[in-house]
Every structure is written in structure tokens, then in C-alpha cells.
Amino acid sequence: GKERISELSHEQAMFARDTDGGMSLLDIVKKYKPTTLLGMTAVGGLFKEELIREMAKHCERPIIFPLSNPTTKAECTAEQAFDWTDGKCIFASGSPFDPVEMDDGKVFYPTQCNNMFIFPGLGLGATICGAKKVTDRMLYVAAEALANFVTKEELSQGKVFPHISNIRTVSQKVAVAVIKEAIRDNQATKLQEKDMANLEEFVISKMYDPIYVPLVEKREIML
Missing domain, CATH: 3.40.50.10380 (Malic enzyme, N-terminal domain)
Known part of the structure; x- marks a missing residue:
């Protein structure tokens, strides 16, 4: 709410939104249409397929950065991010992931942030x-x-x-x-x-x- 936003720094407040309480991550993406997802939660698999595909609907090159370590704690895998965005996403992760080959044969090489x-x-x-x-x-x-x-x-x-x-x-x-x-x-x-x-x-x-x-x-x- 607004009280919490007032406690943020100027740099943080620029990205904050006064949302309805209890909104899910998917609801937030649908309402505010962000271009970037930064995962620093250590909750493995938090970025679900519906969420990533929703990002790709309104963003030509969605930025997907699951930064949590180790790999089991990553919010999504490189394969999931590239697959669910049809290879359109800009991806980097906190954990190492193997190259991803798409159905058309194109290979993406994810890098660690x-x-x-x-x-x-x-x-x-x-x-x-x-x-x-x-x-x-x-x-x-x-x-x-x-x-x-x-x-x-x-x-x-x-x-x-x-x-x-x-x-x-x-x-x-x-x-x-x-x-x-x-x-x-x-x-x-x-x-x-x-x-x-x-x-x-x-x-x-x-x-x-x-x-x-x-x-x-x-x-x-x-x-």
C-alpha cells in the first residue's frame, strides 16, 4: 500500500505500485505489463508457464532473469524461458544452464549473471x-x-x-x-x-x- 511505498528510497519508489492486496504474481503481470522479471526468491519454479507466456504477449523481448542459486532454487530454467517465449526472451540466470535447442534447430546459450x-x-x-x-x-x-x-x-x-x-x-x-x-x-x-x-x-x-x-x-x- 501507500504506507509501504513511503518507506522506500526514491530509486525503489520509481518501480513501486499501489496494488490491491493479495494480488498474485500473474495478476500483477496482467495488470501492469512489466517488461522484466527478476527472480531473487530462492523459490524453485516460481515463474510458471502461464506467467512467462503472459509476459511474452505484451513484450516483444521480455527480460527473464531467474537469479536464485542453486539450480534447484531457480525460478525457471533456461529451457522453460526460451520455450515459453518462443525464443524471444532475454535470459540470464544465477545458476548455470545447458544450451537450449529450439524446435527449428536454433540453439541458445544461456549465460550466468x-x-x-x-x-x-x-x-x-x-x-x-x-x-x-x-x-x-x-x-x-x-x-x-x-x-x-x-x-x-x-x-x-x-x-x-x-x-x-x-x-x-x-x-x-x-x-x-x-x-x-x-x-x-x-x-x-x-x-x-x-x-x-x-x-x-x-x-x-x-x-x-x-x-x-x-x-x-x-x-x-x-x-
């Missing part, structure tokens, strides 16, 4: 530039840098995030974006605008390389 794609680069960028604080804009440009890394080919395959094998490059791109925003917003204490010319190389030089260095020098023995 995980903060590992943002946090390493965000922390690296904020540390390198000595950010006074992490602002909302820094979070926004970090997400934008990540989104821009996904190729058109990956998007056509149903992927929302890049492959995990690209995590170091992704982290570097995110860090660069965060540093540039911190400098623009006068939040950086260690870097200035003049330092932005070779920023990508500078960030790479600051990244940790998880390899062992030799503890004993090996020398060939000539017999």
Missing part, C-alpha cells in the same frame, strides 16, 4: 585512481563497458554476458571506464585528465598476474 564481471574492474579502477567514493555514474559506466563487450554474434546466440575466458580483458575495460568517469567527476585523487592518453596500458600494468615465479634458478649442466 554474476558480479564477477563488474566487481574486479570496479575495484581495480577505483583503487588505481584513488577514487574518493564509488558513485552511481561509476557503476553505470562499468555496466555499460561490460555490455559493449558482448558481440552481436553472442547476442544472437542468446548470450547476455561475455565468455568467462575473457574476464581479464573485461575487467580491464571496466577499470578504464571507471577511472575515466572518476576523473571527469573530480573523484580521482591519483590520476588527472592528462593521464588518460595511455590509460589502457597503464591499467594492464597494474593487474595482478596469477603465476608462480621460479624460486630456484635452473641452469643446464654440461656433461
Whole structure:
């Protein structure tokens, strides 16, 4: 009700609705026609077929993100989401799912939605530039840098995030974006605008390389 909405932050209140008490999730979707379903309930199977199909009726590309872990707690599976939306949905999950093959032979490759794609680069960028604080804009440009890394080919395959094998490059791109925003917003204490010319190389030089260095020098023995 309105009393509860008044307790929300401004950002939360933007998405809140003063609904009739006791409305089911399906009733809410029918009445308000949302474009996005975020599952963070740990209630396995919460997103039923009727609910997903209702979403697909009024939304050309419904966003379905069952983010609960583990797989048994996911609100729906990747196969269900793609099947019930005829392959139209934008899907990512908190748990890993196998590729989904549709009746026409098209294969979708669902990706995991995980903060590992943002946090390493965000922390690296904020540390390198000595950010006074992490602002909302820094979070926004970090997400934008990540989104821009996904190729058109990956998007056509149903992927929302890049492959995990690209995590170091992704982290570097995110860090660069965060540093540039911190400098623009006068939040950086260690870097200035003049330092932005070779920023990508500078960030790479600051990244940790998880390899062992030799503890004993090996020398060939000539017999």
C-alpha cells in the first residue's frame, strides 16, 4: 500500500505500485505489463508457464532473469524461458544452464549473471585512481563497458554476458571506464585528465598476474 511505498528510497519508489492486496504474481503481470522479471526468491519454479507466456504477449523481448542459486532454487530454467517465449526472451540466470535447442534447430546459450564481471574492474579502477567514493555514474559506466563487450554474434546466440575466458580483458575495460568517469567527476585523487592518453596500458600494468615465479634458478649442466 501507500504506507509501504513511503518507506522506500526514491530509486525503489520509481518501480513501486499501489496494488490491491493479495494480488498474485500473474495478476500483477496482467495488470501492469512489466517488461522484466527478476527472480531473487530462492523459490524453485516460481515463474510458471502461464506467467512467462503472459509476459511474452505484451513484450516483444521480455527480460527473464531467474537469479536464485542453486539450480534447484531457480525460478525457471533456461529451457522453460526460451520455450515459453518462443525464443524471444532475454535470459540470464544465477545458476548455470545447458544450451537450449529450439524446435527449428536454433540453439541458445544461456549465460550466468554474476558480479564477477563488474566487481574486479570496479575495484581495480577505483583503487588505481584513488577514487574518493564509488558513485552511481561509476557503476553505470562499468555496466555499460561490460555490455559493449558482448558481440552481436553472442547476442544472437542468446548470450547476455561475455565468455568467462575473457574476464581479464573485461575487467580491464571496466577499470578504464571507471577511472575515466572518476576523473571527469573530480573523484580521482591519483590520476588527472592528462593521464588518460595511455590509460589502457597503464591499467594492464597494474593487474595482478596469477603465476608462480621460479624460486630456484635452473641452469643446464654440461656433461
